[in-house]
Structures are given as C-alpha cells and as structure tokens.
Amino acid sequence: DAKTTQPNSMESNEEEPVHLPCNHSTISGTDYIHWYRQLPSQGPEYVIHGLTSNVNNRMASLAIAEDRKSSTLILHRATLRDAAVYYCILPSVAGGTSYGKLTFGQGTILTVHP
Amino acid sequence: NAGVMQNPRHLVRRRGQEARLRCSPMKGHSHVYWYRQLPEEGLKFMVYLQKENIIDESGMPKERFSAEFPKEGPSILRIQQVVRGDSAAYFCASWSGSSYNEQFFGPGTRLTVL
Numbered sequence: 259d260a261k262t263t264q265p266n267s268m269e270s271n272e273e274e275p276v277h278l279p280c281n282h283s284t285i286s287g288t289d290y291i292h293w294y295r296q297l298p299s300q301g302p303e304y305v306i307h308g309l310t311s312n313v314n315n316r317m318a319s320l321a322i323a324e325d326r327k328s329s330t331l332i333l334h335r336a337t338l339r340d341a342a343v344y345y346c347i348l349p350s351v352a353g354g355t356s357y358g359k360l361t362f363g364q365g366t367i368l369t370v371h372p
Numbered sequence: 373n374a375g376v377m378q379n380p381r382h383l384v385r386r387r388g389q390e391a392r393l394r395c396s397p398m399k400g401h402s403h404v405y406w407y408r409q410l411p412e413e414g415l416k417f418m419v420y421l422q423k424e425n426i427i428d429e430s431g432m433p434k435e436r437f438s439a440e441f442p443k444e445g446p447s448i449l450r451i452q453q454v455v456r457g458d459s460a461a462y463f464c465a466s467w468s469g470s471s472y473n474e475q476f477f478g479p480g481t482r483l484t485v486l
Contacts, residue, residue, distance in 0.1 A: 292474065301463045301477035302415065358403055358467045359428060360475065362415040 262346045267367040270336045278331040278366050280346030285326050292349060292360070293320065293331050295342040302345070302362075305331065341370045376466045376478035377446075384484045385454050393449040393481045397466030404447045405465045405475065406439060415463065421447060422469075454485045 263281040270276040282291065292307040306313055306320045308329075313320040319332040333340055343365040350357040377396040385391050397404050406418040408431075420428040421441035432439065436454075441447040451458055461482050465475040 294475075296415075301480045302465075303477065304474035307474060357420075357428075358469070358475065359405065359417055359420055360407075360415075360465075361417060362407075364414055 262348060262363055264344070264346055264363065264366045266364065267369065269369045269371065270333075271371050272338060273335050276333040276336045276340070276368065276370075278333075278344050278346075278368065279328065280330070281328045282346070282348055283327045285348060289348045291320065291322060291326075291329050292347045293318070293344060294347060294360070294362075295340075295344045296365075297339075297342045305344070336368075336370045338370050338372065341368055343367050376464060376476050378462075378464055378478035378481050380481060381479060382482050382484070384486065386486050387455055388453050391451040391454050391458070391483055393451075393462050393464075393483070394446040395449070395464030395466075395478055396446040397464070398476055401466040401468050401476075403467040403469050404441050405467070406447075406449050407463045407465065409461045409463065409480075411460065418449075418462075451483075454483075456485045459483055459485045 261284060290307050290309050293305040294302045295305050296302045306315055306318050308320045308322055321330045345362050345365040347360050350359040376398055379394050383391055402423045404421045407415045408418050409415045417431040419432050419439045421439060423441055424443050436452045438450045461480045463477050463480045465477045467475045
C-alpha cells in the first residue's frame with residue numbers, strides 16, 4: 259500500500275477554516291486519495307476522495323497537488339462536531355483495479371476550540 | 373436505504389466463550405471488510421470478503437478467528453475461546469466495488485472479555 263504521512267495533531271477555532279495536510283510521495287498514477295474521519299466512539303465516516311482534480315462536497319474540499327505527492331483536506335468553517343481523527347488513505351490496488359482495503363495510519367487528531 | 377448495520381452493539385463474554393459479530397452491508401453491496409480497533413490504537417484491517425468468498429484474510433489472527441459472508445444473510449465474524457486481548461471495537465465496512473465509491477462503516481460492536 260502507498261504510505262501517507264500526516265501531522266499527529268492540529269488545532270483550530272470554531273468557525274475558522276482548517277487545512278489538514280497529507281504527504282503521499284510514493285503514490286502511483288491509479289491511486290485514489292481518500293479521507294475518512296472518526297468521531298469519538300463512532301465508526302469511521304467517509305469525507306471525500308479524489309484522483310487528480312480538486313474536489314468539493316458538502317463536508318469539505320480536497321486540494322491535490324499537481325504532482326499528486328501531497329493533498330490537503332479543507333474544512334471551510336470548523337465546528338465543534340468536526341473534532342475527530344482524520345485519516346488520509348490510499349486504498350489498496352490489485353491488478354490495476356481498486357481493491358478497497360483501507361490501511362489506517364495514526365491520522366491527525368483535530369481539536370476545535372469554541 | 374438503511375446504512376451498514378452491526379449487531380450486537382455491545383457484547384460481553386467471559387474468557388473461553390465464543391463471540392459472534394454480525395454485519396449487514398448496504399443494499400446492493402457485495403464487498404465487506406472487517407476492521408479491529410484495540411483500546412487507544414488505530415484501526416487495523418482484518419479480512420475482506422465478497423459474497424461467499426474470502427478475498428484477503430491477511431489481517432486475521434491465525435487461530436480462533438474466522439469470517440464468512442454467505443449468499444444470504446449477514447457477514448459473521450466469529451471469535452472462538454475469547455481472551456481478554458480480544459476486547460476491542462470491531463467495525464465492518466461495506467463497498468460497492470467501484471473505485472468511484474467510498475466505503476460505508478457500521479457503528480461497530482464493542483466486545484468486552486471478562
């Protein structure tokens with residue numbers, strides 16, 4: 259599996275934007291970049307994913323570097339409910355097609371201050 | 373469309389007993405993954421199943437653990453002769469099989485071994 263590197267923790271104030279970085283320098287051309295988050299005492303929750311172009315959805319935006327060796331998850335206005343562990347993942351690929359298996363690293367613990 | 377369902381949500385077993393954890397994937401999904409999260413640790417992949425077949429069980433302990441996903445009914449993760457070290461949260465995730473789609477996680481089963 260392609261490896262990702264994230265900061266252990268980040269802090270933000272409520273209503274402010276948050277930029278969560280992820281490095282994936284060994285990414286291959288067919289690797290999708292997925293972000294999941296895990297709120298306390300809950301199962302992981304999908305946030306967003308992309309391949310090459312920047313992506314937006316109702317939860318967040320994903321900015322992907324031109325060389326695809328890094329990406330940034332952007333929460334436009336953090337709320338207390340966004341406090342969670344955020345995981346940047348490149349799902350396993352087998353035989354050129356997505357295998358789906360997710361390898362979770364340590365992720366980034368996001369603390370949001372009122 | 374109901375989400376991924378897991379039951380029971382909480383399970384208490386004494387050492388040596390058997391634990392059966394059930395996962396009903398989202399409608400139309402034929403891929404199921406099981407992950408384990410030990411206390412204060414990250415999520416670890418256990419097994420990947422696709423209707424009636426085990427695709428990847430590289431994360432499963434070699435003994436006492438087994439998983440199945442029958443043609444009809446939920447996926448079952450079975451732990452025989454449980455030990456205290458099996459106490460953890462077990463999450464299943466369901467996937468459509470398309471690279472364009474994310475995985476959906478269930479709420480988890482929290483197993484406590486006394």
